[in-house]
Amino acid sequence: MNTVTADVVVVGSGAGGGTVAKELVPLVQSGKRVLVLERGPRFRDEEFDGRELEMAEGLYLDSGGFLTSDGAMTLAVGQAYGGSTVTYTGTSMYPPDRIIEAWNVPGLRHDDLMERARKYVRENNVHLLPEKEINDNNRLFFEGARAAGFSPEQFPVNVKGCLGSSLCNLGCPNGAKQGTHKVQLPEAEAGGVEVVTRADVLEVGDRRLKVRVRPKASEAMGTPSEWEPGDYLVKADVVVLAGGVLGTPPLLFHSGFDSHLPRLGQGFTCHPAFILVGEHAEEITNDVGHPKSFFVDRGEEEGYVLETCMYFPFVTAKNLTGFGTDHAVFMDAYPRLQMILVLACDRAILQNRVVADRAGNPIVHYRFTKAVKESLAAATRAAARIFFASGAVRVHAPLADPPRLEKREADRIDSRVLAKHFLPGSVSVSAAHLMGGAGMGVSIEDSVTDSWGKVHGYPWLRVADASLFPDALEINPYLTIMALADRVAEGVLETYS
Ligand SMILES: Cc1cc2nc3c(=O)[nH]c(=O)nc-3n(C[C@H](O)[C@H](O)[C@H](O)COP(=O)(O)OP(=O)(O)OC[C@H]3O[C@@H](n4cnc5c(N)ncnc54)[C@H](O)[C@@H]3O)c2cc1C
Ligand code: SF4
Incomplete structure (x- = not known):
């Protein structure tokens, strides 16, 4: 087993993880080591060719056909350098005031989220098409x-030089869509953050992670991992989980955190x-x-x-x-x-939740x-x-x-x-706005983290992805996820100031 030591490790490189990575560049500049571990591959620009079946297989968990436990709904999540932002459409909506108020998370203010979301509206070139x-x-x-x-x-959409090829959900073949793979992650890497792809985080313990770096199959798309394939023990002072709703709660379950966090996995919503x-x-x-x-x-x-x-x-x-x-x-x-x-x-109800099987794979129970x-x-x-x-x-x-x-x-x-x-089962329902499972709140009685994504009882552990949502957002969520991740990054920076 190889051992690697870092100061901060971010698990996942999507809307949440990519944002945290970029915001932690000042930490790298002050001499700290920041790693991003991403399960999916890094695609080359020329590999986005719009072929429907091949791209879906390469970019999505279960080729985009991940099923809820009763088989009645498919859930779409990306698995790549950039996470689901590689396959999202890029519609860019501010968090609605009435929803943030209804979430009622002490310390989370709508005007604070708006200010942070505006920053990403500028960075990601959000505008109305003519x-x-x-x-x-x-x-x-x-x-x-x-x-x-x-x-x-x-x-409003986040494109630059859009050629209208309408292939956004298979990865933009023109490099026009401004996801974290185009904006935040390249900036993070230019600033010294290390991104390791094909790196699957299997378990999280006290300031340490078990990681398996997988080899690239000869016919597979994407570049080989930046690390040699094999098993690694990664030690870090701060661990930020940003594996998304089908990544973060299952990883916490598989690592045994459910016995201390009774709300883990609850609050799942998805805009069916x-x-x-x-x-x-x-x-x-x-x-x-x-x-x-x-x-x-x-x-x-x-x-x-x-x-x-x-x-x-x-x-x-x-x-x-x-x-x-x-x-x-x-x-x-x-x-x-x-x-x-x-x-x-949809609304968060007790029956709808994310858990993990014995191997740590996500299971989603959902009732309409x-x-x-x-x-x-x-x-x-x-x-x-x-x-x-x-x-x-x-x-x-x-x-x-x-x-x-x-x-x-x-x-x-x-x-x-x-x-x-x-x-259910006779109508083809799918969802791409997965939310909840490690929701924000006050204490372990009502939530998994506080309003800064700090996991209750574990000061070294944070969550920075869509699983933070205590309930549905009722609009397209990526800008709100980035705004929340921005807060998490600020909290991490504060621990080093
Ligand atoms: C087809 C589609 C269209 C969409 N369109 C829009 C839209 O137009 N507007 C909008 O606002 N939202 C849209 N969304 C939703 C938006 O993309 C997601 O809400 C957002 O990307 C979620 O961010 P996240 O950080 O929670 O997770 P993700 O962006 O999904 O990133 C999670 C990453 O973590 C990695 N990961 C998970 N577990 C591990 C592990 N154990 N070890 C290592 N890595 C791990 C995954 O491989 C993944 O790359 C769309 C989604 C899809 C799928
Ligand atoms: S060029 Fe425009 S329409 Fe075509 S995939 Fe890219 S962002 Fe979508």
Whole structure:
């Protein structure tokens, strides 16, 4: 076993870990050693070629098809230098005031998070795309939403030199998307932080970690690890866990922390989502152009958000309900499809949680509540109205029976789309906004960490990722994760000042 000594070790290099790494550069400049250990590989720019199956296999945990324990929902998380920011779409939303207030975490203020989020809005080049870069799929959503009485808003996105290839969720082939792999991690490395890829942290003990560096298989994408393959014992004064919701809580369980932290794994939420498609009579630009420009936020009123989206043929096929001819009708119409992602704003409940199996792999238990089913039905009705108002002739709606609405039925949407048609397992639900499992709060009675990500009872151990969320954020979370990670980094710097 090789032994390595550092001052600070960060586990994971995604939105949280990448942010902490960059913010700790001053520590390196003062002579300290900061390591980032990342399980996934480091991809070369030319490897992002948009091939759907190969990229999904290389970039995502379980190729993007990680299943909840009952098999009713897939969860998407990235595993790479940059974590899920390599595969996110880059829609950049500030933390909502009402949600941070409702979290009620002593010491966590909305204005503090906003100030930190603004820093990353600048660093990551967040802006609104000009009108000429908006494709038909997005334009139709905007026009249809207005005509149907909704208030669509434009998503700020973090791109630089976007060529509109619409492949964001397979890793941007043009280096345009400004994730932590493009901004914070390169800056951290330039400042002397060491990032080790293919380094799987297996266990965390008192200021020490068991790490396995895996060899690169000859056919695998990405570069070999920066370290020789093998087992390592890494010692550090401060350990920052940023492995994400399917990384951090399972690692803590596997390392035995659950006996001291009764709230570990609780508070899991994920904005369960599915896609709806509307078929137009003529071809529209849908898979060319940035995929996600507009949204309708009904979170506060009705518990859902609608977003524009455009998925690749395999993901689209997987998400459409039906078999044989029913299914083929929509897939044949791919060049004429308009697409909307509906997301439910779920609430933390006791049954929904992340744990680990004996080997330390994540297990997610998730039950769809009545409120979530009602939100998904309301969202589907709203999306169907938007499709028809924008000129669609037919809508694929999994909560209708049969799951297809013709234009002549546009005045019967309310009676055709009902929550009772939501049968877990029969509707293809997926989620990419995983939150909770090591939530912030006051003490071990209600949480795992304090508002600075310090794990209760373990002053050397911090959490700096989406598992800190005590409940759902109700909007796209990456900027809030970065703002929280920024606080964690500040806390680490203070211990050395
Ligand atoms: C397809 C997709 C689209 C999305 N689009 C958006 C969007 O448009 N806007 C938005 O705000 N959010 C979006 N998100 C969500 C956002 O990307 C995540 O919420 C965010 O990246 C989570 O940050 P994190 O630091 O918690 O974890 P991650 O970014 O997932 O990073 C965790 C990293 O830790 C590593 N890791 C885990 N365990 C270990 C271990 N034991 N040892 C070593 N390394 C480990 C993982 O390999 C991973 O690289 C999207 C997500 C996906 C998957
Ligand atoms: S749409 Fe823009 S950001 Fe997305 S993959 Fe294409 S070039 Fe990259």
